[in-house]
Amino acid sequence: MIRLLIVDDHPIVRDGLRAAFLPEDDIEVVGEAGNGAEAVAIVSREPVDVVLMDLRMPEMDGVRATRRLLEIAPETRVLVLTTFDSDDDVLRAVEAGATGYLLKDAPAAELLHAVRASHRGESVLAPSVAGLLIGQVRKPTRGTLTDRELQVLRLVADGTTNREAAARLFISEASVKTHLIHIYAKLDARDRASAVAEAYRRGLLG
Structure with missing residues (x-):
């Protein structure tokens, strides 16, 4: 049963x-x-x-x-x-x-x-x-972040919202969310805070 x-x-x-x-x-x-x-x-x-x-x-x-x-x-x-x-x-x-x-x-x-x-x-x-x-699965899940992903991550580290990041980069808010998903996967992070912390640890943000 x-x-x-x-x-x-x-x-x-x-x-x-x-x-x-x-x-x-x-x-x-x-x-x-x-x-x-x-x-x-x-x-x-x-x-x-x-x-x-x-x-x-x-x-x-x-x-x-x-x-x-x-x-x-x-x-x-x-x-x-x-x-x-x-x-x-x-x-x-x-x-x-x-x-x-x-x-x-x-x-x-x-x-x-x-x-x-x-x-x-x-x-x-x-x-x-x-x-x-x-x-x-077909997308790279580890390794170096792309230039756009780094741009998004820097804005996240500065405390911007997805909407603000989208406006600054002239992309859609949905695109920002997609970039964040890829960033989380590559950095083995679960959220924005852990992604930023891991990026600093790896020297990606200075």
């Missing part, structure tokens, strides 16, 4: 998901949570095999919750189920340790398959998400 926890801040979504799993003999919904903090509390009290995790929630989002869940229960599998498939959302969830990443428009049969596959330790990705990750 697969013990499943549903985590979503919308009660109607949780109700719909619970109904989808009700007829399944091998899956038992053992709990529901409206945010990441509630999910962490439940998993700390009782064993859960698979957590169906939304990303954007109040109090504690899905990425932070995933990271914390895997600290307290490493054997638990986290399957992200969200409406968001941007590069940043996908990369942050995968880096946090999510086993899979599905979108909420997935058919019920695909969702059931994903839960079972996650329980077996297999990775399950929506096609659009797989494409994003393949694109990231």
